[in-house]
Amino acid sequence: MKQEIFDGLAEAVVSGDTEKAEKFAKEVISNGLDAYEAIMDGCSKGMGIVSQRYEAGEMYVPEILCSAEAMNVAIEILKPHIKADPAVSPKKVVLGVTKGDVHEIGKNLVKLLMEAAGFKVIDLGRDVSTETFVETVKREDADICAMSALMTTSMIFMPETIKQVKKVKPDIITMVGGGPLSPDVAENYGADGYAKDAATAVKIAKKLVGDI
Amino acid sequence: MFAVMTGQKLDRVPVSPFAMGYTAQICGIPLGDFYADGKKCFKCQLLASDLHGYDSTPMYAYASIGAWEFGGEIGFPYEPGHGAPYVKKHPIEKPEDVDKIEVPDPKTAGSIPLFMEVSKQANALGMPAVFMIGAFITHCGNAMETSRMLLWMIRKPELVHKFIGKIEGYEKLVTDWFVDTFGGDKCMAFAGGAIESNKVISPKQFESFSVSHEINIHRYALDKGVPSVMMHPCADQNKNLPFYKQIREACGWKGKYVWNFGPETSIEKQIENFGAHDVIGGNVDPPSFQTKSFEEIVMLCKDNIERGIKNPSGYILMPGCEMPPLAPPINVHAMVYAARKFGSFE
Numbered sequence: 001m002k003q004e005i006f007d008g009l010a011e012a013v014v015s016g017d018t019e020k021a022e023k024f025a026k027e028v029i030s031n032g033l034d035a036y037e038a039i040m041d042g043c044s045k046g047m048g049i050v051s052q053r054y055e056a057g058e059m060y061v062p063e064i065l066c067s068a069e070a071m072n073v074a075i076e077i078l079k080p081h082i083k084a085d086p087a088v089s090p091k092k093v094v095l096g097v098t099k100g101d102v103h104e105i106g107k108n109l110v111k112l113l114m115e116a117a118g119f120k121v122i123d124l125g126r127d128v129s130t131e132t133f134v135e136t137v138k139r140e141d142a143d144i145c146a147m148s149a150l151m152t153t154s155m156i157f158m159p160e161t162i163k164q165v166k167k168v169k170p171d172i173i174t175m176v177g178g179g180p181l182s183p184d185v186a187e188n189y190g191a192d193g194y195a196k197d198a199a200t201a202v203k204i205a206k207k208l209v210g211d212i
Numbered sequence: 213m214f215a216v217m218t219g220q221k222l223d224r225v226p227v228s229p230f231a232m233g234y235t236a237q238i239c240g241i242p243l244g245d246f247y248a249d250g251k252k253c254f255k256c257q258l259l260a261s262d263l264h265g266y267d268s269t270p271m272y273a274y275a276s277i278g279a280w281e282f283g284g285e286i287g288f289p290y291e292p293g294h295g296a297p298y299v300k301k302h303p304i305e306k307p308e309d310v311d312k313i314e315v316p317d318p319k320t321a322g323s324i325p326l327f328m329e330v331s332k333q334a335n336a337l338g339m340p341a342v343f344m345i346g347a348f349i350t351h352c353g354n355a356m357e358t359s360r361m362l363l364w365m366i367r368k369p370e371l372v373h374k375f376i377g378k379i380e381g382y383e384k385l386v387t388d389w390f391v392d393t394f395g396g397d398k399c400m401a402f403a404g405g406a407i408e409s410n411k412v413i414s415p416k417q418f419e420s421f422s423v424s425h426e427i428n429i430h431r432y433a434l435d436k437g438v439p440s441v442m443m444h445p446c447a448d449q450n451k452n453l454p455f456y457k458q459i460r461e462a463c464g465w466k467g468k469y470v471w472n473f474g475p476e477t478s479i480e481k482q483i484e485n486f487g488a489h490d491v492i493g494g495n496v497d498p499p500s501f502q503t504k505s506f507e508e509i510v511m512l513c514k515d516n517i518e519r520g521i522k523n524p525s526g527y528i529l530m531p532g533c534e535m536p537p538l539a540p541p542i543n544v545h546a547m548v549y550a551a552r553k554f555g556s557f558e
């Protein structure tokens with residue numbers, strides 16, 4: 001029964017079905033199941049499948065946005081029922097597209113999967129200056145500063161941003177990604193992590209914060 | 213490019229580096245001025261092609277097209293990091309906006325007067341007057357905000373269809389204005405879109421939202437006597453390839469078409485689909501021009517030339533998208549160098 005509901009939730013997310021997502025999320029509550037477990041084994045699992053299908057060319061961005069909608073419907077219902085453990089607060093990620101760049105589809109996918117995996121994402125949007133990254137990291141006491149760039153003209157702001165955020169928070173984890181980046185460029189820029197797609201970004205982020 | 217399209221003879225493979233912002237950089241003009249002032253835009257492109265000895269025809273264009281023209285706002289790229297104009301305000305934010313929005317008069321619509329200014333300069337020197345058609349998904353995404361449009365494609369497809377219908381109406385008016393001003397035979401249409409990429413939408417979505425409109429506008433421009441069309445299906449559009457072929461077939465392969473696909477589409481595949489009728493504009497990886505050495509670029513161009521030259525209907529050495537504005541000038545020269553060394557017709 002529990003498995004059936006969680007699988008239903010995952011399936012609702014994969015198919016972007018908001019009505020089913022609402023129905024299964026409500027069943028989680030009415031059956032007294034654990035809300036956090038439902039988010040992880042239902043919603044998050046569903047988003048994992050979505051991202052695999054995108055990478056395999058079987059799903060495209062419009063479908064993913066529908067999945068995200070379905071996931072958010074379920075999470076809104078489940079959230080108030082999560083038994084908060086004051087010892088574990090979610091890790092905070094400051095995420096944005098670097099200066100001059102308006103390509104934000106990839107960044108949005110990274111955000112979705114990070115949230116589905118339990119991170120709290122502070123989304124700075126696109127065309128974000130180094131100063132804004134630095135101020136936000138400081139103000140939010142973030143765990144990760146993640147930068148996206150799709151253009152060779154805007155990726156050049158990454159090394160300076162990495163340097164500056166490390167100044168205000170030496171143990172911050174920095175991650176970079178987007179088309180023109182590669183593991184070599186990321187290393188040259190002094191980033192702690194790089195990923196070629198959103199699913200790998202989540203894996204690396206979890207590894208870097210010591211979650212797995 | 214002009215040479216190939218008008219059948220002139222060159223002693224080497226023609227070179228068109230799709231250089232826009234790059235030409236402003238090397239002329240010492242702010243990038244914002246380049247996009248905001250048609251005269252500067254034309255002059256920079258003309259001087260850069262003279263300096264490097266390449267064969268492009270100057271034109272106006274940028275990828276965030278569709279927002280300003282329908283009543284939104286764009287910003288010109290004056291700040292560090294900016295590569296081209298960007299959308300500041302989308303004209304469509306709510307479903308009701310789609311009904312309210314009117315087809316604009318091209319004479320005052322956003323960037324169209326800038327296209328016209330550059331075209332007037334080009335026409336005065338006997339070069340084609342370039343205007344934009346097609347790229348319906350890109351126009352629509354820029355007007356609606358990309359993620360909103362992508363979601364509506366599934367949740368409210370009728371809104372996307374409706375607005376794209378209006379874009380077709382507007383593109384017909386743009387075509388009329390250019391054809392009436394210069395005569396169809398003096399024009400060239402440019403069709404290039406990025407959101408059409410299969411990294412973003414499926415081939416099915418491309419088919420259902422845009423192919424019939426593409427056919428309509430291509431027929432319209434060709435029937436008005438526009439002799440040549442520069443096609444730039446940006447980035448990975450491999451899965452859309454059959455539909456591009458369908459568009460050409462529907463127009464009876466009329467006109468001289470140049471295909472400038474992203475680097476993700478092999479030249480062989482392009483020849484297979486279009487080689488019997490159309491010119492293949494190459495597709496050397498664009499970011500490499502900024503990040504790689506002269507020698508590496510020459511080798512990339514050599515490979516592109518050797519494969520492209522096999523196209524029975526002609527070949528132009530091109531990058532697979534705009535030349536990065538910050539590319540070192542020597543890497544642009546690498547294209548001309550490679551064309552002379554590996555693409556000589558002697």
Ligand code: B12
Nearest residue numbers: 102103104105106148151152177178197198275296447533
């Ligand atoms: C769609 C698109 C656009 C749309 C963007 C719409 C939007 N709101 O985002 C529009 C039409 C507006 C556009 C405009 C331009 N574009 Co454009 N565009 C693209 C295109 C075709 C697809 C990008 C995309 O969305 N991909 C889908 C997503 C899901 O993939 P992704 O972004 O790579 O993200 C994945 C990974 O990279 C990773 N990832 C992403 N971010 C992060 C961050 C972290 C921390 C991590 C770990 C991982 C990660 O995970 C993501 C999900 O798996 C690319 C081509 C390409 N090959 O990428 C060109 C491309 C990026 N554009 C390019 C250019 C040149 C432009 C323009 C400058 C053109 C012009 N002259 O007007 C303008 C830029 C305007 C500006 N000021 O920014 C060039 C850039 C080349 C270069 N020199 O660097 C590209 C590469 C095309 C090309 N082949 O040359 N574009």
